[in-house]
Amino acid sequence: MNWSKGWVIENNDIHDAKCCGISLGSVPLAKAKQNRFASRHDRPGYQYQIETMFEAYNKHWDKTHIGSHIIRNNRIHDCGQAGIIGFLGGIFSTISDNHLYNIGTRYEFGGWEIAALKLHAPIDVKIEHNLIDHCTLGTWLDWQAQGTRLCRNTYVDNLRDLLLEVNHGPFLVDDNVLLSEEAINEFSQGGAYVNNLIGGKVVIQSVLNRTTPYHQPHSTKLKGYACIYGGDDRYFNNLFVGQVGMANVNQQIGTSIYDGSPTSMKSFIAAIEQRLPGDIELFETIRQPAYINHNCYLGGAQAFRRS
Numbered sequence: 001m002n003w004s005k006g007w008v009i010e011n012n013d014i015h016d017a018k019c020c021g022i023s024l025g026s027v028p029l030a031k032a033k034q035n036r037f038a039s040r041h042d043r044p045g046y047q048y049q050i051e052t053m054f055e056a057y058n059k060h061w062d063k064t065h066i067g068s069h070i071i072r073n074n075r076i077h078d079c080g081q082a083g084i085i086g087f088l089g090g091i092f093s094t095i096s097d098n099h100l101y102n103i104g105t106r107y108e109f110g111g112w113e114i115a116a117l118k119l120h121a122p123i124d125v126k127i128e129h130n131l132i133d134h135c136t137l138g139t140w141l142d143w144q145a146q147g148t149r150l151c152r153n154t155y156v157d158n159l160r161d162l163l164l165e166v167n168h169g170p171f172l173v174d175d176n177v178l179l180s181e182e183a184i185n186e187f188s189q190g191g192a193y194v195n196n197l198i199g200g201k202v203v204i205q206s207v208l209n210r211t212t213p214y215h216q217p218h219s220t221k222l223k224g225y226a227c228i229y230g231g232d233d234r235y236f237n238n239l240f241v242g243q244v245g246m247a248n249v250n251q252q253i254g255t256s257i258y259d260g261s262p263t264s265m266k267s268f269i270a271a272i273e274q275r276l277p278g279d280i281e282l283f284e285t286i287r288q289p290a291y292i293n294h295n296c297y298l299g300g301a302q303a304f305r306r307s
Helices: 036-040 045-058 265-274
Strands: 008-010 013-015 020-023 068-072 075-079 083-085 095-096 099-101 113-118 126-128 132-133 137-142 148-151 154-156 160-165 171-172 182-187 193-194 201-204 205-215 222-228 233-236 239-241 290-293 297-298
Touching: 013 020, 045 205, 075 083, 099 113
Parallel strands: 008 068, 013 075, 020 083, 068 095, 075 099, 083 113, 095 126, 099 132, 113 137, 126 148, 132 154, 137 160, 148 171, 160 182, 171 193, 182 201, 193 233, 233 290, 239 297
Antiparallel strands: 205 222
């Protein structure tokens, strides 16, 4: 689907789509550039992604012309690749009260873009009160999750619940139930996790070989590019529940994966200054601060140890 604004998609039973159930639109003619890396091998795929974003600006990629869709009260299931997707076209939208299940479970596709809900650049998107279960991946926010909020969703029996890839934030994950074996894969920074029930692993990773964009607040206007140095995350008032008798698993349930991170901007800057002289390489060796407090850890889940 090409660009559009203000769709309302509600009260449908959408199922057995070969690829995806709902597409929230994409840059006109962007399909002509898809998978060029695989066919040409001339430069990385993420570089084509950046070129497509600049093409989007030339085609009125802004709040006035694009997005602001409402997708609610739908049942979306048994689709081969994804339930709901949006490639830049889902900005400023609300996705609420849907039930997504059995997405990607036939393994007809491999590689990328397989999830119940997959959005590129979900700027100021609200994902609220959805039930997502029995999928290969629950929600995948890829690039430019900024002003994005995931709240009051329930994830259960997915291979993974959340994947947040190369985002700079800020984004908010609050009041969710995350009960799959892998709850959070965060290859991003700038996330706030508040009031969640988390019963699965938390995995974090810096991404130093890709620069990705971030924007002016509540806008598609570009502010800059950076690598994902990791950190700048916040965990408050979450309940982490481990698995009885699974010590190896419980080491990854909780916030202990942030052990060794600075706990304030002052201590982060002090660590950088200790490594001077230098420039960009200094920031590749130290994660940004982690702000972690007032969480509860049960059943062997592991807490963050302040350094």
